[in-house]
Amino acid sequence: MTANAQENDNEQNELELKRLREQKSVWESDLADKSRFTLNLKLNAQERSLARSHARSVTTNLKNNNFYVHYLLTKLKEANIPLEMAAIPLVESGLNPHVHNKGAHGAWQYVRSTGYSLGLRRSRGYDGIYDFFASTDAGVKYLNRLYSDLGDWQLVVLAYNQGEYGVKRAISNAQKKGIAEPTADDIVVSRTARTYLTRFKAYSDILKNPQAYGVTLPNIKNRTPFRKVEVAGKVNSLHEAARLSGASLDILKKLNSGYTSDRIDPSRGLLVPIEHADEFEKAIYGRSAEKYTEDMPLKIKN
Numbered sequence: 001m002t003a004n005a006q007e008n009d010n011e012q013n014e015l016e017l018k019r020l021r022e023q024k025s026v027w028e029s030d031l032a033d034k035s036r037f038t039l040n041l042k043l044n045a046q047e048r049s050l051a052r053s054h055a056r057s058v059t060t061n062l063k064n065n066n067f068y069v070h071y072l073l074t075k076l077k078e079a080n081i082p083l084e085m086a087a088i089p090l091v092e093s094g095l096n097p098h099v100h101n102k103g104a105h106g107a108w109q110y111v112r113s114t115g116y117s118l119g120l121r122r123s124r125g126y127d128g129i130y131d132f133f134a135s136t137d138a139g140v141k142y143l144n145r146l147y148s149d150l151g152d153w154q155l156v157v158l159a160y161n162q163g164e165y166g167v168k169r170a171i172s173n174a175q176k177k178g179i180a181e182p183t184a185d186d187i188v189v190s191r192t193a194r195t196y197l198t199r200f201k202a203y204s205d206i207l208k209n210p211q212a213y214g215v216t217l218p219n220i221k222n223r224t225p226f227r228k229v230e231v232a233g234k235v236n237s238l239h240e241a242a243r244l245s246g247a248s249l250d251i252l253k254k255l256n257s258g259y260t261s262d263r264i265d266p267s268r269g270l271l272v273p274i275e276h277a278d279e280f281e282k283a284i285y286g287r288s289a290e291k292y293t294e295d296m297p298l299k300i301k302n
Contacts, residue, residue, distance in 0.1 A: 026220045043205055050202040051213050052213050055206050056215060061090060061094035064095075068107075069095075070223065073086060087204040093107045097130050097258075106135050108135050114142070127258055131257055132258075150167065152183060157184070161196040161197075166190075173188065227271070228270070230269045232266035234285070238252050244279075245277075247272060247280075
């Protein structure tokens with residue numbers, strides 16, 4: 001066999017493996033393998049009851065925001081963060097990037113000062129705190145920062161709700177009482193934070209054991225469901241992009257949730273559903289863009 005023939009065979013094999021991977025649901029992929037659940041959480045009766053009552057709403061939120069799930073799981077895996085932590089944005093917002101509640105914003109519910117410290121910026125027509133992908137990058141950074149300081153993921157969950165310094169004070173108080181290495185069960189925190197941890201444990205167990213609560217996680221393809229298209233000087237509005245691409249305006253708004261108006265920031269480009277990307281590129285450039293592979297890393301500009 002010639003070198004060229006061998007190379008072609010290798011390319012065909014890679015394409016076939018990729019096709020087979022994409023046939024799987026993301027829940028059947030290595031992104032959601034059981035080994036990714038590492039916290040060994042033990043739910044009490046109250047937490048199991050809460051999981052049963054919330055299981056259908058969790059699966060509904062995953063289905064309604066399916067464009068975000070692959071990215072979220074990918075970023076957690078890349079950062080070696082336990083898969084249970086995917087429950088954080090589910091608890092906070094149901095993965096809805098447009099939620100605004102009592103001074104907290106977006107899918108991860110940052111207050112402005114926290115979002116700014118994590119690199120989420122605002123400009124004319126764009127707000128990074130509402131951009132699911134940028135805010136998820138920030139969320140991964142924030143979770144790792146908290147874990148570096150606290151060394152325990154359940155303490156991280158409490159700190160995400162109550163604040164890092166409040167949890168550190170609670171740990172210090174427990175140590176003064178003779179508890180050398182306090183856990184989440186050993187420290188005194190607010191009732192709100194304790195309820196938050198209960199809800200987190202319930203949601204994470206729904207992700208890990210959906211069948212135990214009578215639900216099935218929605219079938220979400222194991223692939224990046226969108227492509228970034230550079231549109232500078234070609235398309236100026238989401239309405240125009242929807243017309244040219246054939247994608248629905250609602251989906252474009254969901255993928256580009258950081259945009260706060262119809263105007264497209266030419267420096268940021270546009271995320272387009274993968275099945276409409278070729279048509280969109282042909283419409284604005286008269287040809288398809290250079291060969292793209294879904295395994296290429298996607299860089300989201302904050």
